[in-house]
Amino acid sequence: MFSGVFDMAARHDIKRGLSWGSAALAGALLLLPLATPAQAADTITIASWGGNYQDALSKAIWGPVGQKLGITVKEDNTNGLADVRAQVLANAVQWDITELTIDGCAQGAAEGLFEPIDFTVVDKSGFDPAVVNASYMGQNYYSNVVAWSTEKYGKDGPQSWADFWNVEKFPGRRSLRNDPAEVLEAALLADGVAPDKLYPLDLDRAFKSLEKIKPYISVWWSSGAQSAQLLTDGEVDMIGAWSGRVTAAQAQGAKVDFTFNQGLLIADCLVIPKGAKNKDLAMKALAAALSADIQANLPTYIDYGPANAKAFDTGKIAPDVAARLNTGPENAKKQVVFHGDWWGEHGAEARERWSAFMNE
Numbered sequence: 001m002f003s004g005v006f007d008m009a010a011r012h013d014i015k016r017g018l019s020w021g022s023a024a025l026a027g028a029l030l031l032l033p034l035a036t037p038a039q040a041a042d043t044i045t046i047a048s049w050g051g052n053y054q055d056a057l058s059k060a061i062w063g064p065v066g067q068k069l070g071i072t073v074k075e076d077n078t079n080g081l082a083d084v085r086a087q088v089l090a091n092a093v094q095w096d097i098t099e100l101t102i103d104g105c106a107q108g109a110a111e112g113l114f115e116p117i118d119f120t121v122v123d124k125s126g127f128d129p130a131v132v133n134a135s136y137m138g139q140n141y142y143s144n145v146v147a148w149s150t151e152k153y154g155k156d157g158p159q160s161w162a163d164f165w166n167v168e169k170f171p172g173r174r175s176l177r178n179d180p181a182e183v184l185e186a187a188l189l190a191d192g193v194a195p196d197k198l199y200p201l202d203l204d205r206a207f208k209s210l211e212k213i214k215p216y217i218s219v220w221w222s223s224g225a226q227s228a229q230l231l232t233d234g235e236v237d238m239i240g241a242w243s244g245r246v247t248a249a250q251a252q253g254a255k256v257d258f259t260f261n262q263g264l265l266i267a268d269c270l271v272i273p274k275g276a277k278n279k280d281l282a283m284k285a286l287a288a289a290l291s292a293d294i295q296a297n298l299p300t301y302i303d304y305g306p307a308n309a310k311a312f313d314t315g316k317i318a319p320d321v322a323a324r325l326n327t328g329p330e331n332a333k334k335q336v337v338f339h340g341d342w343w344g345e346h347g348a349e350a351r352e353r354w355s356a357f358m359n360e
Contacts, residue, residue: 042071044096044278044285047078056302061139064297065288071281081108084273088113093275096282097289103181105136105269106344115272115279122287126310130337131267137290138267138307140298143326143335144182147231147246147258148238158238160262161190165209167216172237174213175230178220180354181343182264183210185336186240189262195336203350207357220358231256243326244303260326263335267307299325305332 046062048054058075066073076095078084081104087093100108108114114135124132131138146164148157152172158164164174164186176183184201187209193202218236221227227241231249246258270289272282288294292310296317299306305327306312312322312329322328326335343350 042069042281043074044071044282045074045076045094046285047076047083047095047098049099050077053302057298060297060301061289061294064294065285068288068294069281069284071285073285080104081113084108084113084271085111088274091275093273093277095273096276096278097270097272097286099139099268099270100136102131102138102267102269102338102340103343103347104340105133105271106340106342107347108271109133109135110344113271113274115274115276115283117272117286118283121283122290126292126308127290128307128309128337130339130341131269131307133341136269136271137286139270139290140295140304140307141265141267141327142304143243143260143263143265144177144186144240145243145246145258145260145263146238147241147256149231149234149236150255150257151234152237155257157257157259159259161186161240162192164238164240165190165213167213170238173218173235174216175219175221175227175236175239175241176213176217177227177240178222178358180350181347182266182338183240184350185264185338186262187213189336195262198336199339199342201342201346201350203346203353207353210357214357247303247324259334260331261334263326263331264338265305265326265332265335266338267340269340 048057054075054077062073062075078098081100084098084100085108087095116135117137122137124137127138146158146161153170158170163170184206185198187206188198188201189195191205191209219230221230224242224245227239228245228249230236230239231241231246232252232254243258243263246256249256270286272279272286276282290308292308292314295306295308296311296314298304299317299321303325305325309327311317323330325331
């Protein structure tokens with residue numbers, strides 16, 4: 001089983017051009033179904049983030065999809081929305097389904113880059129409305145959480161973003177991500193905004209809140225690997241970090257803990273690029289990939305929470321596994337779902353203000 005280290009950090013690292021070091025996935029993978037070998041007409045190509053993350057999803061999602069539908073699923077790698085845009089605009093679409101970040105999905109949907117989802121084929125009933133759009137749906141979640149050094153605070157570390165901001169009750173070295181996405185949400189939660197009133201984000205209030213904590217931030221981390229290293233080396237006493245990186249640090253012996261309370265559930269999503277050659281078959285594959293039964297395979301291979309809440313009703317996810325997953329029923333209700341549609345519409349403005357804030 002994967003430890004969960006291959007979280008969103010890997011995707012951000014890929015976009016910075018870093019190698020996953022996985023020769024097995026350098027080219028497209030071919031997943032052969034157990035059924036009779038499929039003909040060329042029964043083949044689709046999906047694109048994901050590569051490396052061990054994609055290897056895990058191959059086993060959890062795409063292999064079972066191929067077997068269920070009796071088709072061949074080929075795999076390729078993507079660097080994100082720009083790749084999809086280039087293919088669509090050139091009328092040379094190579095992928096039938098691709099995975100993107102939720103904000104990338106929102107932006108691509110606004111640009112008209114995706115085929116509409118046929119909801120008579122794809123069941124959306126187990127999904128949070130924030131990750132369901134006319135042309136994309138969430139696949140899995142990672143979480144941004146409050147984590148702390150147990151050497152510094154024991155088990156009684158900060159239990160909310162308000163605690164993270166409380167430098168008198170919890171003195172110590174702090175770290176946040178050097179990016180407004182997720183950090184603006186944390187700043188508003190710290191300032192007392194109710195989780196169900198978080199969106200649309202109040203940028204003025206968020207940056208006012210950030211001004212209060214900025215002098216106490218020792219490190220603004222820029223990659224998931226860096227955040228894990230800060231924890232492992234004990235360079236900071238508390239951090240806002242991706243939960244998969246925290247559990248990986250724990251597995252390596254780091255004396256850290258975290259809480260899902262006020263965590264931010266951030267989805268990756270699946271889309272069918274406009275002009276996909278096998279749109280109808282891709283729609284069936286999308287429906288299978290997002291079905292509760294196949295979504296329930298995820299925890300066997302990676303500590304990612306299924307986006308389909310009905311996966312926890314299948315009996316395939318043991319109670320002790322559900323208890324550690326970010327979308328386990330008890331953990332999910334403590335968190336807030338990240339709204340990619342807001343970032344798709346307002347991300348440019350937020351990032352411009354962030355740049356000015358960081359350069360003050």
